[in-house]
Amino acid sequence: MAKADNRPFALRTYAPEKLREALRRMYLIRRFEEGAEDCYMRGLIHGTMHLSIGQEASAMASCMELTDADKITSTHRGHGHCIAKGANVGRMFAEFFGKETGYCHGRGGSMHIADVKTGNLGANGIVGGGLPIAVGAALSAKRLGKPDVTVCFFGDGANNEGAFHEALNMAAIWKLPVVFVCENNRYGMSTPASYATAVPNISDRAAAYAMPGITVDGNDFSAVAEAVHHAIRRARNGEGPSLVENLTYRWRGHSKSDRNRYRTKEEIEEWMARDPIARFQADLIAHGILDQAGADAIAAEAVAAVAAGVEFAKASPAPDISEVTRYVHAE
Amino acid sequence: MNAINPETALRTMSYAEAIREAMALAMEADPAVVLMGEDIGVYGGAFQVTLDLIERFGPDRVMDTPISELGGAGVAVGAALTGLKPIYEFQFSDFAMLAMEQIVNQAAKLRYMLGGEAAVPVVFRLPSGSGTGAAAQHSQSIEAWFGHVPGLKVLQPSTPEDAKGMLLAALADPDPVMIFEHKLLYKTRGHVPAGRYLTPIGKALVRRTGTDLTIVAGSIMVHRALEAAETLVAEGISAEVIDLRSIRPIDHATILASVRKTGRLMVVYEGVKAFGVGAEISALVAESDAFDYLDAPILRLGAADAPVPYNPDLERAAVPQVDTIAAGARRLFRREV
Ligand SMILES: Cc1ncc(C[n+]2csc(CCOP(=O)(O)OP(=O)(O)O)c2C)c(N)n1
């Protein structure tokens, strides 16, 4: 008699190679953001940035079944989404350094990081700005007869923008292939979701738009992967949109100017103990998909990729000042 | 300049502190004044302008709104219509675009549409401008857009003193007022009189007198124009610098009088050059008798015809700077260098 498979969903569902690649990208996100933060501190990067350290499982597990033809819309906290979707960290660093070799040729920076070729339609400086755009991308797929889905990332804060409600409604009435992934990290800047949102769970909003809504532990890779898997299957089958809420936490401040006046050190530490990367890695090791040496090699690879990325960015040329109006219109 | 009494002359504070002082004074004096906006409570606002006000006045009067600009601005409009005096802070002026409906279709028009039977004494505060590396959606200068809307008043303080006086004047005004504050000015310091005083709405101020050229500028461009004017002294060019202060209503008299005197006009502003403040002021002069006094074509210096870029060198190149203002002045005297 076949024994019941009690491994977590992701480990039952994806090939070992794919799981190891997911871990690699999660390490890459973490080390990339630490590297970016370090460059910022040293004055190599200007402006501001929003780090997603602590939220890597949400980004990666939501992208497991996406091809380059599938689309994502991202947020101001978008480095993780970009890497999870397959971007090159050298070109990302180049963008942060304002270089012509960056993904946005130095015009966009961290808050507009995008990689249109791998289906990342872009981070967004406007909270909620990506939601209707994701619905538009899903409309294209449907009208053009393509199997592509769109995963729309947004934060708990964004669910109070009108754009959220308008977008979900249209996605539902037209049964569009879009998955709304809310990364509920408990705060929109300093404002607790529990204060700003009338319902206890963001996924409760789904009922108002007649779509399935589910809340999962966003630091549990497999839980996110499972919820998004079902939502994507629904979308690809023409059954319409879903809303998945990943409960997670950002370890760093909102941006580079956050003094953390609205939360306690204890709360931050409590969440740091639920490190999504460590948890996923432990699962992979426990189920024999990886040994410690393999995990160490993956982690080391991420460090090397980040170092190489920074070097690439430093060596890259800056845009020519005479080209300040380039890319405003088609050439 | 005005005579300053020795006691108040010592009183300096930052532009952000001056705005905060104005809000605190108004809140102490009038329980109808409430603050609304995103992260204005314990966080103190994205630029720390409302810092500690929640401790002083409590969360019922310093209200953190959800991230809902259209709704938040609209609630402020409705409250203003019915007895409260809300000061609504947009976290960045760029996000006013999400609230365009309530600002332009409602706040600006209600008094008129209702035949003068209603008033909307709301104040919108809007941190504005480039120079922070925050790229295209967090760096815009859109004040001129609102100059096109009858029913609104649009202010642009360049100094801490005006920042305080304009906010108090805006609160005293019975109609909606938008105050575009410049992010790079928040930490700049200057003399600020104690107590309550009102900076008159619609009055420009000659910040520097000169005889050869009139430079009209607003907000941070006033400072850049003043600096440029100093460098021009050595070249024998005496520039008069007018701080526009108010985009709507605009102070025709001060501008026209200066142009009649100097015979040359340059308008410097941070918004995109096309269809901007410069067009309005140029037309104002062209349509008036001051036109006959012009010895050179009018020159507009505004932002490049592009969104604000991220790269710092591009960003700098995209808007007028001290050197480009000085170069512009030389052009008006055909002293190209
Ligand atoms: C329309 C708009 N309003 C306000 C902001 C300023 N802002 C940027 S991020 C942010 C908080 C967003 O919270 P959430 O959606 O939960 O995302 P998180 O930052 O937690 O990832 C705010 C208020 C903005 N960028 N756009």
Ligand SMILES: [Mg+2]
């Ligand atoms: Mg959040």
